[in-house]
Amino acid sequence: MPPTDMSRRDLLAGAAGLTAGGLLMAGSDADAQPQRPAELKIGITTFLSGPASVFGVPGRQAAEMMVDEFNQRGGIGGVRVRALFVDEAPGTEHLVGEFRRLVQSEGVHVMFASISSGSCLACTPLSRDLQKTTVLWDCATQRIFEEGPQPFAFRTQGFATPEVLAPLLYLLKTKPEFRTMAVINQDYAWGRDSWEMWRTGMEALKPGVRIVAELFPRLGAPDFTTEITRLLAARPDVIFSGHWGGDLVTLARQAAERRLFERSTFVLPVAEASLPILGRTFPAGHVIGTRGDHWNNHPRPKDPARLRALNEAYRARFNEPVIYPVHHMVQAFNALKAAYEKAIAAKGGGWPNDMELAAAFRGLTFDSPTATITLREDGQGLEDQIVGVSTHAEGTPYAIPKDMVIFPAAMVSTPVGMKSVDWLKTLKPDILAQVPAAISG
Amino acid sequence: MAEWFGDNSGLLGLALLDGLASAGLIFLVAVGLNLVFGVLRIINVAHGSLYAIGAYAAASVGIVFASMGLPAWASLPALVVAAALVGGILGPLIERLVLRRIYGQEEVLQLLVTFALFMILEDVQKLIWGVQPVQHDQAMRLLGTYDVPFAGDVVPFTAYQLFVLPGVALVVLVGLAWFLRRTLTGRVIVAVTTDREAATAMGIDARRVFLLTFTFGAMLAALGGALSSPTGAIVPGIGAQTIVLSFAVVATAGLGQTEGAALTALMIGLGRSIAVYFEPELEVVVPYIIMVAVLLVRPQGLFGSTVARRI
Numbered sequence: 001m002p003p004t005d006m007s008r009r010d011l012l013a014g015a016a017g018l019t020a021g022g023l024l025m026a027g028s029d030a031d032a033q034p035q036r037p038a039e040l041k042i043g044i045t046t047f048l049s050g051p052a053s054v055f056g057v058p059g060r061q062a063a064e065m066m067v068d069e070f071n072q073r074g075g076i077g078g079v080r081v082r083a084l085f086v087d088e089a090p091g092t093e094h095l096v097g098e099f100r101r102l103v104q105s106e107g108v109h110v111m112f113a114s115i116s117s118g119s120c121l122a123c124t125p126l127s128r129d130l131q132k133t134t135v136l137w138d139c140a141t142q143r144i145f146e147e148g149p150q151p152f153a154f155r156t157q158g159f160a161t162p163e164v165l166a167p168l169l170y171l172l173k174t175k176p177e178f179r180t181m182a183v184i185n186q187d188y189a190w191g192r193d194s195w196e197m198w199r200t201g202m203e204a205l206k207p208g209v210r211i212v213a214e215l216f217p218r219l220g221a222p223d224f225t226t227e228i229t230r231l232l233a234a235r236p237d238v239i240f241s242g243h244w245g246g247d248l249v250t251l252a253r254q255a256a257e258r259r260l261f262e263r264s265t266f267v268l269p270v271a272e273a274s275l276p277i278l279g280r281t282f283p284a285g286h287v288i289g290t291r292g293d294h295w296n297n298h299p300r301p302k303d304p305a306r307l308r309a310l311n312e313a314y315r316a317r318f319n320e321p322v323i324y325p326v327h328h329m330v331q332a333f334n335a336l337k338a339a340y341e342k343a344i345a346a347k348g349g350g351w352p353n354d355m356e357l358a359a360a361f362r363g364l365t366f367d368s369p370t371a372t373i374t375l376r377e378d379g380q381g382l383e384d385q386i387v388g389v390s391t392h393a394e395g396t397p398y399a400i401p402k403d404m405v406i407f408p409a410a411m412v413s414t415p416v417g418m419k420s421v422d423w424l425k426t427l428k429p430d431i432l433a434q435v436p437a438a439i440s441g
Numbered sequence: 442m443a444e445w446f447g448d449n450s451g452l453l454g455l456a457l458l459d460g461l462a463s464a465g466l467i468f469l470v471a472v473g474l475n476l477v478f479g480v481l482r483i484i485n486v487a488h489g490s491l492y493a494i495g496a497y498a499a500a501s502v503g504i505v506f507a508s509m510g511l512p513a514w515a516s517l518p519a520l521v522v523a524a525a526l527v528g529g530i531l532g533p534l535i536e537r538l539v540l541r542r543i544y545g546q547e548e549v550l551q552l553l554v555t556f557a558l559f560m561i562l563e564d565v566q567k568l569i570w571g572v573q574p575v576q577h578d579q580a581m582r583l584l585g586t587y588d589v590p591f592a593g594d595v596v597p598f599t600a601y602q603l604f605v606l607p608g609v610a611l612v613v614l615v616g617l618a619w620f621l622r623r624t625l626t627g628r629v630i631v632a633v634t635t636d637r638e639a640a641t642a643m644g645i646d647a648r649r650v651f652l653l654t655f656t657f658g659a660m661l662a663a664l665g666g667a668l669s670s671p672t673g674a675i676v677p678g679i680g681a682q683t684i685v686l687s688f689a690v691v692a693t694a695g696l697g698q699t700e701g702a703a704l705t706a707l708m709i710g711l712g713r714s715i716a717v718y719f720e721p722e723l724e725v726v727v728p729y730i731i732m733v734a735v736l737l738v739r740p741q742g743l744f745g746s747t748v749a750r751r752i
Contacts, residue, residue: 049563050678053572187725215717218725220682222673223466225602226459226714232596233455246574246676253578254672258586258597277574277674320573 036351037109040079042067042336043102044112044137045095045119048087051220054245055273055325056115059138060085061318062329063112070333076340077351088114092122099123103130110135110357112332115325117141117160117189127152133339133358137332138325140291141189142197142420145378152354154361154375156335157328158292158383160190161420162412164197164242166385167269167289169412170405171238172205173435174287174389175265178237182213182264184227184251185242191216194242194269200424205431212236224251228258236264244270249277256281271390273323275398282399284391293370293384294327297400299439307369331368331383335375338366378416382409388438403438449719451591456714458589462602464710465610466669470683471690472613472702473661479634479697480654483540484548486555488662489684490562491531495663496670496679497570499523500577503670507579516579520667527667528660536655544651559680567677574674580605581671599672606668613661614703621699630654634697686728693732695745704743705731 044063047056063083070081084106086098095114102108103126111134113123120139127134128151136144136155140163144150171178183198185191195214202209212234215227228251231239239260243251248271255261261283272290275282294307301307310330314322343352343360352360364375374382388401411434414420446453474488502523506515539558543551581601588595621627632640633650641647665683690709694701712727723730735743 049567050681051676053567053677054574057567057572213721215721217717220676220678222669222679222682223463225462225598225672226456226717229455229459229596229598230717233452233591235594246674246679249574249576249674250672253576253581253674254599257578257581257599274574277576281578 032353034351034353036077037079040076040081040110040340041106041108042081042083042110042112043086043099043106043108044083045086045088045099045114045123046112046138047089047115048085050089051246052089052115055138055323056088058318058320058323059115059325059329061320062314062326063333065314065317066330066333070337076337077344079351084108088116088119092118095119096122096126099126100130103132108132110336112137112329114139117143117193120144124150124153131354133354133361135332135336135361138328141193142414145380146414146419150379152358154335154358154364154379154381156331156366156373156375156381158385158409158413159380160193161197161414161424162383162385162407162409163269163289163291164194165201165412165424166387166405166407167267167287168198168201168205169407169432169435170387171265171267171287173405173432174403174438175238176206178209178265180210180212180234180236181238181240182211182215182231182234182236183240184213184215184217184224184231185240186219186221186244186247187216188219191219191242195240197420197424198240200421201427204425204427205429219247221247222250224254227251228254228260231255232258232260232263238267239264240267242269244273248274252278252282256283261286269387273325275390275400276321276323277398279398280392282390284389284399286390287387288390288399288401289385289387291324292327293386293406294324294368295386295388295401295404296322298370298386299404300406301370302367302372303369310369327368327370331366331373331381334368335361335364335366335373335381339364376416380413380416382413384409385412403440405436405438407436452718453715455589455591455596456718457711458598458603459717460707460711460714461607462710463714464706465606465608466665467686467690467710468610468703468706469613469668470662470665471687471694471706472617472699473658473665474684474687475691475694475697475699475702476617476661477655477658478691480630481540481544481651483543483551483555484688485540485658486552486684487535487558487562488658488687489680489682490559490566491527491659491662491680492666492669492683493566493675493680494531494562495524495527495666496675497566497575497666498527498663499667499670500575500675501570502526503577503579507577513579513583516577516583516671520580520670521664524660524664524667527663528656531663532656532659533652535659536652540651540655541648559684563677563680566680570675572677574676576670576674578671601671609664609668610703610706613664614699617699626653689728689732693735693742695739695742698742698744701742701744705735 046059047053067081067083075081114120115138117139120136134153140160142160183195185195266286269289271288311322339360343356371384385407386404388404390399391402414423470492477485499520502519503516506519543554581599584600586597587600587603588597621631629645633647690705694705708731709728713724716724716727
């Protein structure tokens with residue numbers, strides 16, 4: 001095992017120490033014995049403006065839907081739920097102030113933060129300072145749980161490492177003959193981190209691949225003409241791109257028109273949300289992911305009726321197809337409900353304080369429409385990853401995946417106590433033998 | 442050096458083609474902003490919103506035309522129709538209801554008011570078009586691709602980006618120069634730009650000139666957005682992305698300078714595309730490196746002139 005900055009034992013000791021320390025803080029808010037509140041307030045940070053609102057607004061809509069659904073069924077633990085939203089777009093300084101306001105002035109019982117990795121990195125220390133349970137409902141940065149114990153923060157979905165490693169394994173399994181590759185990623189944390197992880201994993205599993213272009217256009221760039229020309233001239237066998245939202249739509253449309261898809265195989269870990277907008281412009285034969293396992297044509301969902309009901313209810317209410325942030329928000333609400341029920345049961349029916357709620361989240365298991373998700377001892381959720389190759393099916397007006405592989409979360413997730421890049425360096429080609437068989441169709 | 446150029450002449454040729462398409466779009470947006478500042482002396486932050494609304498409107502008009510069963514070529518005039526509608530409706534409304542109240546006020550107040558307008562229009566866009574990317578690329582697909590030979594192979598370019606964007610920019614540049622220098626209305630605008638007090642004293646209705654100029658500037662912003670719409674997705678925030686680059690062009694060119702805006706757009710477009718080929722990390726900062734380099738040597742901008750302060 002390579003040297004790591006933080007061993008599993010250190011992490012658990014840290015978490016236990018912080019929890020115990022918190023429990024000894026007599027009279028602190030986190031330890032107070034609360035009465036059952038009149039309403040359960042959830043502070044939610046999400047992008048309500050700017051380019052990332054393509055994810056943030058569906059997230060808010062999903063939250064509104066879940067609040068209504070929970071309240072129609074008597075709320076959580078018999079308490080009605082209310083969501084208070086904050087826009088992430090103005091930046092982390094504004095967000096930190098809003099986080100404090102929601103906790104200290106509005107008295108929210110739990111926080112849901114955030115879409116941007118930068119926002120999550122800014123909010124997570126606050127969850128510890130304010131001793132407020134914070135559900136990281138969408139952000140992907142691997143750093144959150146790798147840089148220290150988080151006693152009050154929990155992520156109810158996967159994270160960047162499995163979201164990059166699963167497509168890499170899929171590519172190596174299905175098209176192992178490639179010799180050259182290029183990257184075109186947005187110039188910010190996810191774009192840089194995802195490429196570092198991809199390259200590290202690829203060098204461990206298939207050394208000798210020649211990188212012919214590394215392009216990092218700015219986030220929100222309206223045009224990729226030059227980058228596409230550069231890629232056409234370089235002729236890589238494979239192009240990795242973590243692009244999402246409007247940027248991916250623009251890139252894919254320009255690439256399709258200029259026949260770049262015909263010359264190179266694209267690997268797009270965040271393709272799912274943009275496919276309905278791209279329609280049949282997005283061609284068949286490229287590797288696509290969805291930041292989890294929640295494709296609408298999931299071949300083996302845990303609860304098909306629930307998945308269908310979610311799709312139908314969301315489309316009926318908002319006239320849009322379900323995309324992954326909707327699933328992530330639904331997962332956060334389901335986890336919250338499960339955690340409160342667990343904490344209330346542990347307290348013999350009493351309403352839990354912040355410390356007791358946080359304790360209930362650790363090791364929590366809850367159901368999503370597609371799978372059962374478990375939160376590890378460090379707070380990170382284990383969410384399976386489904387990767388497939390794009391195809392055009394009859395009756396579907398846009399590309400969907402076929403030949404899907406369901407990667408078990410534990411197989412593609414960094415073990416507790418290790419850092420992702422260090423772990424990726426230790427991968428051996430025999431991991432490919434563990435890749436489950438593709439589900440044809 | 443000569444050897445480097447020899448080795449990379451093919452890539453430089455491709456970069457030149459990319460740079461021209463990029464420069465055309467940058468120029469169309471920046472020239473409207475420059476014109477409005479030159480005449481009204483207002484730095485209009487909401488110019489970015491007019492660009493975004495022009496793009497959304499073009500996609501919407503294109504979709505409506507397609508749903509009406511109009512032929513594919515109708516998608517090209519749809520772009521111009523959308524820009525004219527946006528500029529023709531929003532331009533006079535904004536000038537009459539908002540800008541007219543802040544002429545001659547402190548620059549900080551003008552900036553704040555136009556910024557507030559920008560924020561309001563951002564929300565209006567979300568109310569009308571939502572937050573999911575909007576696209577309509579019929580105009581780009583209509584013209585197909587043009588294969589450029591490269592290293593024994595071909596690199597396909599869209600004819601739209603290779604010919605339409607630089608072509609429209611050239612037409613606007615020449616047309617604007619002709620309009621301002623050869624027509625009575627153009628000369629009136631130049632007179633008000635040069636000395637508003639003297640022009641007013643000679644009987645020119647400055648308010649009418651302001652209304653006309655702002656409406657025209659709004660149309661140019663909307664045209665830039667409309668022409669960009671077939672090539673990319675339209676999402677919330679594109680106005681903000683555009684206005685920052687436009688300010689860099691205006692500052693580099695010299696406030697109120699049409700030809701300067703064209704030259705600066707060309708420098709930035711070519712600079713960015715060459716950076717993508719040979720030093721991609723610099724692509725984002727190239728416009729600002731050019732701006733700083735020019736302003737260090739000529740603080741008034743490439744084509745700006747030093748104006749004596751009146752006491």
